[in-house]
Structure formats: structure tokens, C-alpha cells
Amino acid sequence: MSTQQTAATDHDTAASTDDLTGDAARTGRAAPAASAESTATSHPSTAQISVPWANALGQLAGAVEILGYEEGLHEMLATPRREINVAVPLRRDDGRVELFKGFRVQHNVSRGPGKGGLRFHPSVDADEVRALAMLMTWKCAVVDLPYGGAKGGVGIDPQQYSERELERVTRRYTSEIMPMIGPERDIMAPDMGTNEQTMAWVMDTYSVSQGYTIPGVVTGKPLAVGGSLGRATATSRGVVHVTISALAEVGETLTGATVAIQGFGKVGAHAASIFAEEGARVVAVSDQFGGVHNAAGIDVPRLLDHVAATGSVVGFDGADPLGNDALLALEVDVLVPAAIDGVLDSRTAPSVRARFVVEGANGPTTSEADAILAEKGVVVVPDILANAGGVVVSYFEWVQSNQTYWWDANEIEQKLADRMHSAFREVAATSRAQGITLRDAALVIGVRRVAEAHQIRGLYP
Numbered sequence: 001m002s003t004q005q006t007a008a009t010d011h012d013t014a015a016s017t018d019d020l021t022g023d024a025a026r027t028g029r030a031a032p033a034a035s036a037e038s039t040a041t042s043h044p045s046t047a048q049i050s051v052p053w054a055n056a057l058g059q060l061a062g063a064v065e066i067l068g069y070e071e072g073l074h075e076m077l078a079t080p081r082r083e084i085n086v087a088v089p090l091r092r093d094d095g096r097v098e099l100f101k102g103f104r105v106q107h108n109v110s111r112g113p114g115k116g117g118l119r120f121h122p123s124v125d126a127d128e129v130r131a132l133a134m135l136m137t138w139k140c141a142v143v144d145l146p147y148g149g150a151k152g153g154v155g156i157d158p159q160q161y162s163e164r165e166l167e168r169v170t171r172r173y174t175s176e177i178m179p180m181i182g183p184e185r186d187i188m189a190p191d192m193g194t195n196e197q198t199m200a201w202v203m204d205t206y207s208v209s210q211g212y213t214i215p216g217v218v219t220g221k222p223l224a225v226g227g228s229l230g231r232a233t234a235t236s237r238g239v240v241h242v243t244i245s246a247l248a249e250v251g252e253t254l255t256g257a258t259v260a261i262q263g264f265g266k267v268g269a270h271a272a273s274i275f276a277e278e279g280a281r282v283v284a285v286s287d288q289f290g291g292v293h294n295a296a297g298i299d300v301p302r303l304l305d306h307v308a309a310t311g312s313v314v315g316f317d318g319a320d321p322l323g324n325d326a327l328l329a330l331e332v333d334v335l336v337p338a339a340i341d342g343v344l345d346s347r348t349a350p351s352v353r354a355r356f357v358v359e360g361a362n363g364p365t366t367s368e369a370d371a372i373l374a375e376k377g378v379v380v381v382p383d384i385l386a387n388a389g390g391v392v393v394s395y396f397e398w399v400q401s402n403q404t405y406w407w408d409a410n411e412i413e414q415k416l417a418d419r420m421h422s423a424f425r426e427v428a429a430t431s432r433a434q435g436i437t438l439r440d441a442a443l444v445i446g447v448r449r450v451a452e453a454h455q456i457r458g459l460y461p
């Protein structure tokens, strides 16, 4: 028996995960637009809506059904408050001109300014950004931050462009969406394809336009211009905190637990390091080029050196090659999708053998896959809880910026741990009390907080 199988067997003796998967029949409900894969299309010009937006609407519909809200309130919660589409021209280093589409969506601002990342990825379109903005609304509410939800994106593959070209795209995009953003209006942060340098360019472009330095317009900035300690690792650390909480629910710890991670970017790579430091066995990781697997556990620091030298996990000599789909099907305790959305769908979900799926990525599981995983007894810790560590420390960064007084790393890590564990406890308690999945429980908490804000403010009768 392999060491991987031994670990799984050890964990099999612990308490069952049934009470965190809710009632599978209920999870598989036919909510409006919930059958995302069958009704949606990834082509924005057709009458149908895209998979991420259909999934987001379906999730909201499920929460509204549980909460018993009437249609007017449902419609208000489903409708983005403000959206802007912009054209972003770029003069390439060689003189040619290219045009990209950019978007910023404020889904809801009833609890505070819009908050959410900026994504550079070729798949970015209006529906994807809408879906991600809606997720931000529920996410900020689940961890009880005084923010609404927003997201931005540019349909560009950043790996095909020079640093100088990316700077020009970022500055032009920022200028185009300028009327919507600001430290009290809408605060950006890094997401897929962007990083702290991108945030420094956004902050500089915004500050120059206003005539003075305004660090609070973005979070996830470099420390040298007002970033926060702990932000770079916060999303991943939050993923590890909720994994520890989820395992504790069934009487287990992280020690020796097997973990597979899809995506080795800002979230996936830090998660691999932190899981390994905390005593878990990281057996597989992947990036867009493929994955690597070692049942005895990957030497993560050595893998990081390999990635720094080659740009990919592929070819690492301390593990065997593995495809991305095969990674999703590994028999592990914890599977962490930390790359793109929709990777767990009706095709891949039946093969999942992990006991816990902890969503580092936004929207990695389609509605159909959710129902399949619940049926199989797989516990899914949903994105709006699992990856909220990033926005929690973004909030800390914004608070520090506003008060111009900086906390030390221990204070930030402790506040992050407290916030993530207490949010998990609250979600798990709702899940148990109502017999619903962790995703539905997190949505019920988030949606209810946002609806309450509307009702108290009088924006909704």
C-alpha cells in the first residue's frame, strides 16, 4: 500500500463528512439558471448567458429560495449596480496597435465601497466579470467586511506582452474607469494575471489624476507604497485556515493529510508552501502546462526553485508528470482548485476522489458538479469562504492606509486566522442547522447580510 493510501485509510476511521454535505437532493435543485452547463455558452454575443454568470445566478436563486425572499428583492440582488465597458488601446513595443476590451462591475455597494480584484486573462468578458463581482459581494459579507462587491478585467493574455506594454494597458484601463473608482467608491486588488506591480501602476495613475498620493484606491500594493504585511500570502493562508477548520469538524488535523493543488500562481504556490509547512503532504500540483505528482510528498521549496528557473512545474525531477484532469481525480484528502473557473463540471466531477474540495479559485465548480459532489459525499468549502483571506487582509491594508498606522505581521496573521475560523464556524453551524451544503450556508449568510443592508437603508421597501 502506498503512503498516500495509508493516509487516506487513517482518515477513513474518523467521523463522517455527511453532515457538511447537506441534502444532496436539495443541492441538486433546479434553480433558475442553475443548469448552467446545459443552458450557457461561453460566447457573449448569443442570447444565452455564459457558464460563470449562469452559475452565479443559480447560486443566488438557491439562497433566495432558502431565505424565502420575494421576486423584487431577488431581482435587486441579482442585478449589478454599475457596469462600465471600456476600449483599451495599446501601442506595442514594435509600433503596432492592438485593442482590448476592459470591464469594471460594481455588483453591490449596499454595505460599503465596491471591492474586488482586477483580472488580466484572455477569457475575460462582461459576464465573467459580472459573476466574479457578484461572488465578491457575498464573500465580503460572509467574512463581515464593510464592503460591497466589484471586479474588473481586461481580455488580454499578460504572458504575451512585455512589462512596459502591461504598464501602458494598466494605466489606460485605469484612466478609462477612473470615474468609478476611489478609496471610498471601489477599491481594486490583484487577481489572475495581475500582481502588486499592477496595483502600483493603478495607484500611481489614480493619484496623479487627483494631484496627491492616494494609497487606499488599491490593495495588494508593494510594501514600499503602502501595502500590508501578509497580503501576498493571505488568500493561501486563508485556504489553509479553512481546511484546518473543515478537518477539525470530522476530528482530523492537517498532519499527514494529502493535498493536490491545481494552479501554481499567487494562490496555489503559496498554498503549497503553507500546507507543507503545516505538516500536510502536498502530493500533486499543476499549472497551465500540466502537473506533477509524488505520492510520498513533493519537496515544495525545491519545486519553487524549479519554477523560478523554468517558468513551469512541468519537468520537475522530484515528481512524475500528471495531467490537469488526472490531478482533479486523485485520491487525496484535500483537493484545492486554485486556477481558472469551471474546472469541476459534469465531466470531471464524477471522477473526483478527494474527501474535501477547498475552492482557492473563484467559481471552479459548476452547479451540476456541485450536485454530483454532494451526492458523492465530497465536502466542498466554497470560494466565497475558502478564498476570502485575500480580501480580509486587503481590508486590513485599506484600514491601515486610512489610519496611516501599520500593524506588524503577527497582528495581521492573528486577525486573519480569527476571521477565517470564525467565518467557517458560522457557515458550518448554519449548514448543520439547516441541513444544507457549506456553499448554500455561506450564500445564505452573505445574501442575508446584503439584503438586510438594503432593507435598513430603505433602498428596498
Ligand SMILES: NC(=O)C1=CN([C@@H]2O[C@H](COP(=O)(O)OP(=O)(O)OC[C@H]3O[C@@H](n4cnc5c(N)ncnc54)[C@H](OP(=O)(O)O)[C@@H]3O)[C@@H](O)[C@H]2O)C=CC1
Pocket: 190, 191, 192, 193, 194, 235, 262, 263, 264, 265, 266, 267, 268, 286, 287, 288, 289, 312, 324, 338, 339, 340, 341, 360, 361, 362, 363, 387, 388, 390, 391
Ligand atoms: N490572488 C488573490 O488574492 C485571489 C485569487 N483568487 C482566485 O484564485 C484563482 C487563481 O488566482 P491567482 O493565483 O491570483 O492567479 P495567478 O495568475 O497568479 O495564477 C494562476 C495559476 O493558474 C494556472 N492556470 C491557468 N490556466 C490554467 C489551466 N487551464 N489549467 C491549470 N492551471 C491553469 C496558471 O498557470 P501558469 O503558471 O502556467 O500561468 C497559474 O499557475 C483565480 O480564480 C482567482 O480569482 C481568489 C481570491 C483572491
Ligand SMILES: O=C(O)CCC(=O)C(=O)O
Pocket: 115, 116, 117, 118, 136, 139, 187, 188, 189, 190, 191, 219, 220, 362, 387, 388, 390, 391, 392, 394
Ligand atoms: O483583495 C481583494 O480586494 C479581492 C481579491 C479578489 O479579487 C477575490 O477575492 O476574488
